[in-house]
Structures are given as structure tokens and as C-alpha cells.
Amino acid sequence: MCNYMLETAKITGSGKAPKGWIPLTEARVYFDHPFHTMADHTVNIDFVDENQGVDARVAVELTADSARALIEKLEAALKFGEEAKLV
Numbered sequence: 001m002c003n004y005m006l007e008t009a010k011i012t013g014s015g016k017a018p019k020g021w022i023p024l025t026e027a028r029v030y031f032d033h034p035f036h037t038m039a040d041h042t043v044n045i046d047f048v049d050e051n052q053g054v055d056a057r058v059a060v061e062l063t064a065d066s067a068r069a070l071i072e073k074l075e076a077a078l079k080f081g082e083e084a085k086l087v
Contacts, residue, residue, distance in 0.1 A: 006030045015047045015058035022049045022056045034061040043067040 006028060013024045024047045034042040042061040049056035062070065081087040 004030060004032045011047070013047075017056060017058055019055070022052065022058075024048065024058070025050045035059075037061040037063070039063050 007030070009027045009029070011024055011027050014021050015024045016022075026048050028046040028048065030044050031041060032044060033040070034044065039061075042063055043066075045060040045062070047058040047060075078087065
């Protein structure tokens with residue numbers, strides 16, 4: 001049974017897709033069965049450019065432990081940027 005859920009966030013950034021760098025306008029985060037990673041369920045993130053269609057996508061599948069580790073490192077990077085007054 002799939003437990004598909006979807007959260008979206010409007011974002012500004014860039015990502016490297018198969019055809020080269022693309023602007024990123026949205027992140028789609030969901031917890032579901034992965035397509036490639038060897039795990040029962042993963043946190044999946046699709047970074048997309050809504051204006052270019054389905055091919056303008058960078059996909060990521062993370063185990064729960066990996067997703068938590070990434071959140072921790074993202075927070076650390078943001079804290080550094082804030083303390084250095086870069087953000």
C-alpha cells in the first residue's frame with residue numbers, strides 16, 4: 001500500500017539536469033516507494049522548473065536517516081551564513 005503524500009515549496013535556485021543546468025522554481029517532497037534506491041520507502045525530492053515541463057527535473061531519493069542528516073547539514077550551513085551575515 002502506498003502512503004503517497006506531497007509537499008511543495010516555491011524555490012529559487014539551479015540544478016544540473018541531463019541536458020545541463022536549469023533554473024529551479026519548485027521542490028516537490030514526498031515519502032513513498034523509491035524508483036531506484038534499495039529501500040522500502042524513501043523521502044523523494046523532485047527539484048523542477050515548472051516552465052519547462054517534466055524533463056526539467058532533478059530527482060533525489062533518500063533513506064530516512066540520510067534525509068535527517070541532510071536537514072542537519074542544511075541547518076548548519078544556514079547558521080554559518082547567518083553568523084557570517086551572508087544571508
